[in-house]
Structure formats: C-alpha cells, structure tokens
Amino acid sequence: MSVITSSAQTETPSLAKRLGANLQTYGLIGAIILIWLFFTFTTGGIFLSARNISFLFRQMSITGIMSVGMLLVIVTGNIDLSVGRLAGFVSVIVAMCQMQLWPRLIPQLFPGQDPLDFVIVTTLLSVVIGLVVGTLFGIYQGYIIAHLRVPAFIVTLGGLWALQGAILIVTGGQTISARQEAFLSIANGYLPTWAGALLAAGVTVFLFASMVLTRRRKLKYGFELPSMVLDVLKTGVFAAAFVFYVYVVNQYNGVQSPVLILAIVAMVVNYVSNNTRFGRYAYAIGGNREAARLSGVNIRNNLFMIFVLMGFLCGVAGVVLASYVGGGTPAAGTGMELDVIAACILGGASTLGGEGTILGAMIGALIMATLTNGLQLMNIPNEWQYLIKALVLILAVYADVRLRRNR
Amino acid sequence: MPPVSIPAGRACRDNFGEFGKQGLPDEQQRARRRKPSVHIKDTQFMSDNANEIILDIKNVTKRFPGVTALNDVSFQIRRGEIHGLCGENGAGKSTLMKILCGVYPFGSYEGSILYNGRELQLEGSSIRQAIKEGIAIVYQELTLVGNMTVGENIYLGKEPVENGAINWEKLYSGTQNILTKYRLDIQPQALIKRMGVGKQQMTEIAKALSEDAQVLILDEPTSALSEAEIDKLMEILSTLKEHGVTCIYITHKIGEFFRIADSITVMRDGKIVTTEPTQALSSEKLVSLMVGRAMKERFPKGNRHPGDVIFEVENLHALPPEHTDREVLKGVTFDLRKGEILGIAGLMGSGRTELVMTLFGEYGKITQGTVKLEGRQLSIRNSREAMMQGISLVPEDRKRHGLILIQTILKNISLPNLDQFSSWMQIDAEAELNASNQFAKSLAIKTPTLQAKVDSLSGGNQQKVVISKWLMSRPKILIMDDPTRGIDVGAKYEIYKLMNDLAEQGISIIMISSELEEVLGMSDRIMVMCEGHSAGTLDIADATEEKIMALATGVAALSAGANADASTTVSSIA
Numbered sequence: 001m002s003v004i005t006s007s008a009q010t011e012t013p014s015l016a017k018r019l020g021a022n023l024q025t026y027g028l029i030g031a032i033i034l035i036w037l038f039f040t041f042t043t044g045g046i047f048l049s050a051r052n053i054s055f056l057f058r059q060m061s062i063t064g065i066m067s068v069g070m071l072l073v074i075v076t077g078n079i080d081l082s083v084g085r086l087a088g089f090v091s092v093i094v095a096m097c098q099m100q101l102w103p104r105l106i107p108q109l110f111p112g113q114d115p116l117d118f119v120i121v122t123t124l125l126s127v128v129i130g131l132v133v134g135t136l137f138g139i140y141q142g143y144i145i146a147h148l149r150v151p152a153f154i155v156t157l158g159g160l161w162a163l164q165g166a167i168l169i170v171t172g173g174q175t176i177s178a179r180q181e182a183f184l185s186i187a188n189g190y191l192p193t194w195a196g197a198l199l200a201a202g203v204t205v206f207l208f209a210s211m212v213l214t215r216r217r218k219l220k221y222g223f224e225l226p227s228m229v230l231d232v233l234k235t236g237v238f239a240a241a242f243v244f245y246v247y248v249v250n251q252y253n254g255v256q257s258p259v260l261i262l263a264i265v266a267m268v269v270n271y272v273s274n275n276t277r278f279g280r281y282a283y284a285i286g287g288n289r290e291a292a293r294l295s296g297v298n299i300r301n302n303l304f305m306i307f308v309l310m311g312f313l314c315g316v317a318g319v320v321l322a323s324y325v326g327g328g329t330p331a332a333g334t335g336m337e338l339d340v341i342a343a344c345i346l347g348g349a350s351t352l353g354g355e356g357t358i359l360g361a362m363i364g365a366l367i368m369a370t371l372t373n374g375l376q377l378m379n380i381p382n383e384w385q386y387l388i389k390a391l392v393l394i395l396a397v398y399a400d401v402r403l404r405r406n407r
Numbered sequence: 408m409p410p411v412s413i414p415a416g417r418a419c420r421d422n423f424g425e426f427g428k429q430g431l432p433d434e435q436q437r438a439r440r441r442k443p444s445v446h447i448k449d450t451q452f453m454s455d456n457a458n459e460i461i462l463d464i465k466n467v468t469k470r471f472p473g474v475t476a477l478n479d480v481s482f483q484i485r486r487g488e489i490h491g492l493c494g495e496n497g498a499g500k501s502t503l504m505k506i507l508c509g510v511y512p513f514g515s516y517e518g519s520i521l522y523n524g525r526e527l528q529l530e531g532s533s534i535r536q537a538i539k540e541g542i543a544i545v546y547q548e549l550t551l552v553g554n555m556t557v558g559e560n561i562y563l564g565k566e567p568v569e570n571g572a573i574n575w576e577k578l579y580s581g582t583q584n585i586l587t588k589y590r591l592d593i594q595p596q597a598l599i600k601r602m603g604v605g606k607q608q609m610t611e612i613a614k615a616l617s618e619d620a621q622v623l624i625l626d627e628p629t630s631a632l633s634e635a636e637i638d639k640l641m642e643i644l645s646t647l648k649e650h651g652v653t654c655i656y657i658t659h660k661i662g663e664f665f666r667i668a669d670s671i672t673v674m675r676d677g678k679i680v681t682t683e684p685t686q687a688l689s690s691e692k693l694v695s696l697m698v699g700r701a702m703k704e705r706f707p708k709g710n711r712h713p714g715d716v717i718f719e720v721e722n723l724h725a726l727p728p729e730h731t732d733r734e735v736l737k738g739v740t741f742d743l744r745k746g747e748i749l750g751i752a753g754l755m756g757s758g759r760t761e762l763v764m765t766l767f768g769e770y771g772k773i774t775q776g777t778v779k780l781e782g783r784q785l786s787i788r789n790s791r792e793a794m795m796q797g798i799s800l801v802p803e804d805r806k807r808h809g810l811i812l813i814q815t816i817l818k819n820i821s822l823p824n825l826d827q828f829s830s831w832m833q834i835d836a837e838a839e840l841n842a843s844n845q846f847a848k849s850l851a852i853k854t855p856t857l858q859a860k861v862d863s864l865s866g867g868n869q870q871k872v873v874i875s876k877w878l879m880s881r882p883k884i885l886i887m888d889d890p891t892r893g894i895d896v897g898a899k900y901e902i903y904k905l906m907n908d909l910a911e912q913g914i915s916i917i918m919i920s921s922e923l924e925e926v927l928g929m930s931d932r933i934m935v936m937c938e939g940h941s942a943g944t945l946d947i948a949d950a951t952e953e954k955i956m957a958l959a960t961g962v963a964a965l966s967a968g969a970n971a972d973a974s975t976t977v978s979s980i981a
Contacts, residue, residue, distance in 0.1 A: 217837065220837075275833050275834055275836075276829070276831075276832065276833060276834060277825045277826075277829050277831075277834060280818070280822070280825060280834065283814070283818075284811055284814070284818075284822055287811035287812075287813050287814050288807070288810065288811040288812065288813075290807055290808050291807070291808055291809055291810055291811050292811070292822070293769065293790065294767075294769055294790055294800065294802055294808050294809070295790065295822045295823040295876070296789075296790045296791040296793075296794050296822075296823040297822070297823075298789075298791060354811070354813050354814075355813065
C-alpha cells in the first residue's frame, strides 16, 4: 500500500475523484440525453412530441416496476428469470376475475342488483387478487431458494416454464379481454394537469429541502461540504428534469397513472434499500455472502423476503399490464425479464452482486424503453430492433467494465 | 568486490537460532543437517557465482498521484542468494516487486534495473513477459485452481499439446521431473483443494520453477503454514539455492530471515535503509531499522488480573457440516476466566479454527458436551445468537470471512451492530456514523475518511476494521483467530496493546495463533489442541515451546486443566 502521510488525511479529494463516485450515474444520464437527441433528430422531432413522451413513459412503467424488484434480487447476487411470465400470469388471472368471476359471483351474492354498481369494488378486488397471486408465487420461489438453498437461476427457470404452462391452461390459448372503464384507468388514466403541476412543485421543494438538510448534517459532523454551486446545480438539474417531464406530459393529457405507480414503488424501495437494515443486509449478502453470514446477517430471511417482494412487484406489474392491454393474452409478459435484467445491468448493477441502485435501474429501464420506442418510430423492423438493443446493452456494459478497471 | 567466501560445508543455510551469529561448530552442524553434506566442488561453484549480480537496482523512483512509493532505491542482489526484503506495510516492498514482475512496466518508473547485466524492459501488463525472462512471484494468496490437479496447475496455459489434444503423459511426467528435481514431496495427480496449504504452496513454487525461474520472489510465504511446513519450505529454498535459483524472500516474521537469508535489505517509507549480510544483523537491530525506533519488546507487558471462570467447555464433540461420521472435534475441554487471554496453539489441522467456529455457531453440529457461559448452558445455532450471548469472532481469513471489501469502512463496522441504532423502519445514519467513528478512532485506523472502501486499506488496518466491528457489539468473549497474520510489526504491536487493553477492561480473549512466540508472548494460559481434542492447558509460567509442541504433536498428554511437566507423561494419542 502506498504511504499515506498525515497531511493527506485532511486533503480534499480532487474534483475528478468526487465526481468519479457518481460518474456512472452521470454517464447514464448523459447517455440518455444523447440517445434522446439522436432519436429526435432521426424522427424529425416526433420523438420529443408530448404525445410520444407520454406514450414512452407509460410503456416503460411495466418493466420499470419489475426492475425495481429485480435490482434487489441482483444486488444479493441472484437472478429471477420468471418475472415476465409471472406478470403475464397475474394479468391473465386479473382479466379472468374481471370477465368471468365477478359477473358470475355478484348475481349469486346480490341477486337483483346491477353488477355495474359494484364495478369499483370488484376492480379493486381483482387488483388485490392479482397482488396476492404474485406474492404467493414469490413466497413459493423464495422458500425454495432461501430455505432449501436451490440456486435461484434454476428455480426461477423452472418457474418460468411452470407459469408458461399455467397461462396456457387458464386461457386455453385465448385472449381474455377486460375492458371495464375503471379497470382500464389503472394503466391508461391521467392525473389532472393541476395535480401534475402541484406534484412538480412539491418534488422541487422536496429536493432542495433535502439538499439543505444534508448539507447541514454534514456540517454538524465535520465533513467537508461540496461546493454550494455544485450542489445547487446537481439538485437543480434533477428538479428541472422532473418539471420538464411534467410540463411535457401535461401538454398531452397529464401525468400518466402507471408512471405514478412506478414512482411510488421506486421511491419506497429506494428508501428501504438505503435506509433500512433489510436493504443494508441485501447489499452485504451480495458483497460477500460468507462475511455477511459471519456477521450475524440472517441470509435466509433476507433472501426470502427479497423474492417475496419480487413476486409482489410482478403482481403490480401484472395488474398494470392487464389494464394496459385491456385483458390477458396467452403471450403476456413473454421476454420481459430480459428487458428488466438489462435495465438493471445498464443502470450499474453488478452481475456478481453487491452493487446497484434503484435510480440506475430506472434510468436503465428508460434507456431500454427509449430504444424500443425510438426504433419503432423510425420504422425499423422488429428483427433489427433486437439486434440494436443487444448491441447497445453489450457496449454499455463494456464501457462500464473499462471504467471500473481504470478507476 | 572481493569474492565472498563461503566456508566449506556450509553451502546451505542452517538454523542459527539462539546460537548467535557464529553458528554451530561444523561437527554439530553436520549432525543437525537433514541432508547429506555438500562437496567442496559444489561450494566452489557457489562462491564463483556468488560474485555475479543478477539484479542491480539503481536509483529507482516510482511516483503515484500524491505519494512517492519508491524514492531513489538502489541495491544489488547476488545470483543464487536468498535475499531477504524487510519493511513495514507501506515501505514500498510490493511496489518494487510489482516493477520486477511487469505489473508496472518499463517507463512508468525512473531509474534503471539491470537484470543479468541488461536493462530490464518489461512492457505494460506483461507478467507473462517477466515470467519468460525468468522472474516469478509466489503470492501470499495462492493462485491455483482448486478443482484441478497439481500437474494441471503447473502446466496451466502451457499444456503440451499434440494434434490438438493434451498429451497427459508428457504433462504428468514433466510434472514429476520438476517435483523430483526440487525435492517437492507432492503427488502430481493430487487435487489442489484436497491438499493442505503447505502443499498448495509447494505447487505454486513448482509452477514458478517450471518456467525456469532464475529469480523467485516469495511474498509472505509462511503466513499460512504450520511450523513443520515452514521447516519443509526452508529445505526447499536450500534446494533451490543449490540449483542456482535466486530468491527474494519477503516476510514479517523476523526470525525467518535469520534461518534462511544470506543478506537482508531493509526498506522504510519508500527508501532503502540498508543492505547487509545477515550475519551483520540481529533481530533487535532489524526491527529498529524497520520502524526507525528501538522496540524494547515485541509484546507489550499487560496488566491483567484474570478473575473467575466465566466460560466452560466440557467434552465437546462435533461433526463437520459435510455429511460424514468422522468427528471434527473429539472431546475439547477448557475454561476461560474473565479478563484473561487464553492462547490456543496446535498444528494446522488440529481443529482450532473449527472449534471456535463451532462455538460461534457457524460450523458443524455439536453432538456431545456442554458449553457454559457464566454458569448457564448455551445452545448457539448461528452467529446472531452467539452475538446475543456476547461471543464475537474475528475470523482467520479477514478478506473472505471478515470484510465486505467493496463496501466502506463505515458499513463494515456497523454491519453486525445495526440493531443498536435502528428501528425496523430506519437506520439512524448519524448514530451509526458517530459510533463507527468512535471505534475507528480508538483503534487508530489510518484512513482519511470512513467512507473509504475497505479494500484500499493495508492488512493491519483491515484487521482493525474487523476488530472494531466486533468490539462494537460489546462482547464478553472475543475470539481472535490468527489476528496478526500478514500484518507488519508496527501494526502487530498495536493489536497486542489493544488486546491487553480489552483484557484489562474485563473482556476475555481467546487467541488462536500459529506463531509460538506470539502465543507465549501474549497468553495468560495456553490450551493446546491435537487432532481434534484438547491435549492440555499450560499456565504461562510453565509454558515453553517444547512443551507446547509435545502436546500439539501428541507426544505427551495432559489431563484437562492440570498443569504438568510434558516430559513426564508419554502416551500415544491416535
């Protein structure tokens, strides 16, 4: 180890070093901006139209919700291959409830009354059932992985196949459509524009308030403060991005409901992963499982809960999926896990575990959705879309590996 | 330079030990030597070649941003000698070795290095090139593939291929040749992961030699070896010397220099302090040159007054976690008093680590026997329960079991202790920072900030992080498994002082160590393990190296807890 003299202990790290810690995140943001500019240019501006941005963010919400759960799974050094099909299965179940369960049950329980009177309640119940189904599957997989110690890769691969079969059994190969207005509004609804504006204002205030509070706390503990200019700039950029987003979507119809769901989910899980013991243990398990075990971390419980959470979030995603599509299709959710995993990895999660952030996963999900959307707008055929996505993913991870080596 | 004369019959290094610089009279030497005496002819060969300088390091300076790792370093290494390199962590030893191995290529440093008379010009990231040139290094952490055999590892990357397929006969016969030539006692077909650390290391050395290494650098080779294996290593190095291989020997165990090295270079803070023949130096002088100050004693005097017995283990039997009927603990009995340091000695494989891991709840299954803390019987199923009861374990392998290297110091220290400052909803970040800071300061962890990643710290500081983490859980009993392994002299002293302080405060310490000097220097009592059971406990007043070894090898047996002279009872232990 190099000699660190006592004077070096009070030396402020260079600017590059300070930024370097967040270089990855900034790099991602830079990448998104570049990609957006690229597509704006190649689509003659259509990409940046309010309608398209609204559509884009709505499209990313389903994989986004699953990415939030997947990030924690990857952080512990595991993987879940069943998420796409689980969301699909949930969407099918929910559609079934809407189309087949309630219409039969209500007349039996409440004869003489118009089923449509119960629409809100039944929709809510369908949602709850969807969440429960997802969670139950998560419990099942979590138990086998955490308590029976079967590798997650195998368990979730098996889960993927099992769900595939289950979907076909339940749907009989047919699409079950579910188009009640209340139900559709889950994924296709909007926040009124004034509410959106209020939200934008609220978030801005919140961001600046936490910046001030963090600075005050650092001062209290004798940490040297980053320059005020840099802090304001950083907070300002995030706030501005959010305000810009609200502004743009308000032009169209307002903040989309599934994006709201995604935002809430992401913020809650982000808080948990950063500020609770549960989150801390997850990172420890991924960072060095043996050391975590010998430090009193209950690995079984932690892993179990992470897969239960994943199942729950697949339930959420499945509900949104059903609402978005207007029913449950036999092919629902096929291949989504790849987008979800790619989003997490693009966002900086390490395949070995122990590293990764929710924010990164969100940006990764946005990049994946952008690619899909932009390429579609450019009328590039489906086959080529796959290739280009693969190329982007590999280049991005390669760049990350190089950066890490030189750090 | 006048030829260095090597007296007849002393072509290989002998264990001078306590007999001083002159060495034993020739008669006794020949009797002690385990090999046949060397002919005059060979000695002459040695003394002619001893003239040649194989490595001439001239004014080498290596700078990093903010730090000068090597500052105008100059010294010479003679062909065929065993050259010791000595210095605290941070002195610049590994930087210099990295230059020799090609990690830092020619051009990334100032000054010049002449190898066999020619300038050493290694290209970037060209460890392969250095190996081709004949410079090989055997690291402290072994780089073998556990699932492969000795032969496969030695020929890894250069398997003899014929018509696209590996010629296994050639591979294994080549392996046997190397092993025979250098008198390495391992089977070419043996699987690495089934071998003890000592033999694994022999494989590493064989691997280096298979590339016709002229210079073999050994970095802390004995940190994981038992005394018997260390003796074996010394023999091997003597054999290498006979074959004209030059060795650079880096270690923190001062005594080893006097067993094996011909000359020693001392480094401090990136500079050369001196290069002298071993005969001109002594342990004390070496240590004071290393640290720049005289160190009165290696082991600080403690002021401990052990109290009553608080921990009792009686007739403990345990099975290992793998499905097998062979017990790993076959009857361990000992007790521990409040505020005492109990040393646990024993050969490698005697079950010391398994014992403490079992007590900690993270290894194997107890089938028989009792464990009592303060009179209450304990049943500990995992590390969490052990912690709750007040037992903490600083593991043997700090990088694999004690630390999460990619995380910060702060997070490492607080990990087992998060309950102290969290509700189920939130970790109180400020309380966490405060508490961790407190411990980091009281252990004097050298770091600019707690947010630094642990893998950037030196071995000694990493060990302090592990200790801090367990001190924060306020243990009654602190178990330390080989706590000063791979740590330089200065940091070792700090840890010894820390142990004394903790014991004085009433914490009982169980210390496993493979260094007999350490066990004798620090313990109040010594429990010796032999082949899975406790062979006996010695009071420090009566303990000697011989008694410990007698118990550890099963030559003598003591009834549990009794103090007896080891030589009086001789019985065979299975």
